[in-house]
Amino acid sequence: MSRGQEQRRLLPAYLATGTGGAPIGSTIDTLTALRATGIPLAPYHTSVHQRVVELLEGGSLTVMEIAGYLGLPVSVGIVVAEQLVTDGQLKGSAPVADAAEVAANANRPSKEVMEEVLSGLRALLV
Amino acid sequence: MDSEHSWSSPQAGHAGTLSPSAGTGPTGQRPVYLPEGAHRRVKILVAGHLGVGKTTAIRTLSEIPTLHTEEVMTDAAAATDDLSLVGLRNKTTTTVAIDFGRLTLPGDKIVLYLYGTPGQRRFLPLWKGIALGALGALVLVDTRRLDASFEVMDLIEERGLPYAVAVNVFPDSPDYSLEILRAKLDLAPDTPLVQCDARQTNSSLNALIELTAHSIARAGEKTS
Numbered sequence: 001m002s003r004g005q006e007q008r009r010l011l012p013a014y015l016a017t018g019t020g021g022a023p024i025g026s027t028i029d030t031l032t033a034l035r036a037t038g039i040p041l042a043p044y045h046t047s048v049h050q051r052v053v054e055l056l057e058g059g060s061l062t063v064m065e066i067a068g069y070l071g072l073p074v075s076v077g078i079v080v081a082e083q084l085v086t087d088g089q090l091k092g093s094a095p096v097a098d099a100a101e102v103a104a105n106a107n108r109p110s111k112e113v114m115e116e117v118l119s120g121l122r123a124l125l126v
Numbered sequence: 127m128d129s130e131h132s133w134s135s136p137q138a139g140h141a142g143t144l145s146p147s148a149g150t151g152p153t154g155q156r157p158v159y160l161p162e163g164a165h166r167r168v169k170i171l172v173a174g175h176l177g178v179g180k181t182t183a184i185r186t187l188s189e190i191p192t193l194h195t196e197e198v199m200t201d202a203a204a205a206t207d208d209l210s211l212v213g214l215r216n217k218t219t220t221t222v223a224i225d226f227g228r229l230t231l232p233g234d235k236i237v238l239y240l241y242g243t244p245g246q247r248r249f250l251p252l253w254k255g256i257a258l259g260a261l262g263a264l265v266l267v268d269t270r271r272l273d274a275s276f277e278v279m280d281l282i283e284e285r286g287l288p289y290a291v292a293v294n295v296f297p298d299s300p301d302y303s304l305e306i307l308r309a310k311l312d313l314a315p316d317t318p319l320v321q322c323d324a325r326q327t328n329s330s331l332n333a334l335i336e337l338t339a340h341s342i343a344r345a346g347e348k349t350s
Contacts, residue, residue, distance in 0.1 A: 029259070031167045031239060033160055059159025062167065064226060064239065068193030069157055074224075075197060095167040095259070108288075109168050109261050111345040117168060117238065117261065118338045120231025125328055125335075 028063060028081050030074055031095035035060035039088045048072070052080055053089050060093075158190040161234040168236060169259055170334065173243045173282065174266035175274040179294040180242040181225045183266060183324035187240060187331070188227025196223050197252065222249050224256075238334075245278025253281055262288040262341040264333055266324065269299045272310055279311070288344045290337035292322035316340070 036056040041049060051070055055061065061069070067077035084090040096109065109117070172180045185192050198221055225242040243249075243256055243263070257263075263282050267275040275291075282289050293299075293307060302310070308319050318336035323329045 030255075031169060031259075033167065055157060058157065059162075061157055061159060062239070064195065065157070065190075065193060065228070067195045068226070069155060072195075073197050074195050095169075107259050108341065108345070109166075109259075111342055113166055113168065113236070114261060114338055114342045114345065116236055117231065118335065118342065120233065120236055121331055121335050121338060123232045124229075125331055 027094075028078050028085070028092060029095060030064045030078070031062050032081065033060045033062050033093045033095075034066070034081055034085070034090045037089060037091050041089060042087065045084075045087075045089075048076075048080055049084060049089075052077075052084060056090060062095075155191055155193075158228075160237060161230060163234055165230075165235050165237055167239060168261050169239045169241060169256075170261050170337070171241050171243045171256065171263035171282075171287070172266065173245055173263045173278050173289075174294075175245050175268075175271065175278065178266045178268045178271075178275075179324040180266055183264070183292075183294070183322075183330050183333075184225055184227040184240045184242050186325055186327055187229050187334070189230060190228050192225050192227050194223060194225050196221050222252055224252075245275070245281065247277055247281060250281070253285060257282075257285040257287050260287060262290070262337050264337050265289050265291045266294045266322070267291055267307075267311065268294060268296065269302055269307065270296065272307075275311065288337070288341040290318035290320065290333060290340055292320050292324075292333040292336075294322055294324045316343070 034056055036053050041053060048070070052066055055066060055069060063077045063081050064074060066072070066081070067074045070077075072080070081090060081092065085092050096113070108114075172183055174180050181192060222244060224244075227240045229238040229240065230236075231238065241256060241260075243253070265275065265279060265282065279289070279291075291311060291313060293304075304319055304321070311319075313319060318340050320333050320336050321329075322333045
């Protein structure tokens with residue numbers, strides 16, 4: 001579903017994050033899950049920050065999903081998520097529990113995780 | 127504030143089916159939240175050329191309505207786009223769309239994310255990020271346009287990503303045997319090759335099962 005001409009957002013993506021940049025050494029991945037902590041937004045937060053926090057008041061979603069639901073470029077979603085985690089309004093959790101085990105297998109999931117994927121997929125067959 | 131004008135109204139056309147509360151954006155979809163308990167999120171790429179059925183396969187498997195994101199890439203188009211037209215000469219950005227879906231496996235311990243990934247080389251900057259951490263790629267091919275699949279297979283092999291090939295069968299597809307297709311696609315002997323109807327759940331699940339088994343077999347190899 002594409003936006004019509006009159007529905008085009010007026011706030012360009014590069015302004016969505018306000019004036020701040022993302023902290024150096026980003027730990028946010030497209031599959032980092034985020035949820036709201038209940039800490040109120042600050043006056044310098046933009047309407048995009050507000051929409052992200054409101055979306056995550058009911059549960060957690062990944063950055064990819066946040067971008068999809070709010071119509072944001074993924075890169076903007078990552079920057080906004082970084083800022084809100086740093087400022088305390090969001091809490092993030094990494095896609096896998098142990099990053100070291102991912103790094104050990106050429107940045108792919110561990111064999112144990114893939115075995116779990118395999119049995120889970122087989123269980124879905126009808 | 128001008129937020130009502132900055133973003134399309136999520137209520138339009140959906141009154142009664144959607145919560146009017148906060149939490150919906152321009153897509154107007156009510157969010158489907160992740161399982162509450164601890165779980166791992168695993169990425170699988172669904173790759174192939176335009177029109178091969180990537181989004182169909184994702185829609186078949188996904189528990190959420192397929193979501194759509196766009197990403198702007200700088201300079202990505204420069205190598206292949208025709209920039210000879212005056213006025214387009216300065217075009218150095220291109221927009222790439224990704225459709226994706228989500229599949230929670232029984233027990234809520236693993237959530238799979240299926241990323242529909244375009245197969246053209248000009249999207250290489252996108253591939254570098256998207257391939258990182260993925261279990262593997264399911265490459266959909268159309269027997270009516272086999273040559274259109276070579277580019278995406280090259281991209282995946284360069285990234286060292288395990289992949290399986292699923293032949294999405296269309297009504298007017300030439301009826302090649304899998305052995306002939308394997309030769310035509312120049313596949314390695316251990317690369318899984320299956321027939322798949324992207325509209326059928328079991329058929330699409332089977333293709334993912336083949337891919338996962340192949341990724342497990344290749345685990346431990348130093349490829350990337």
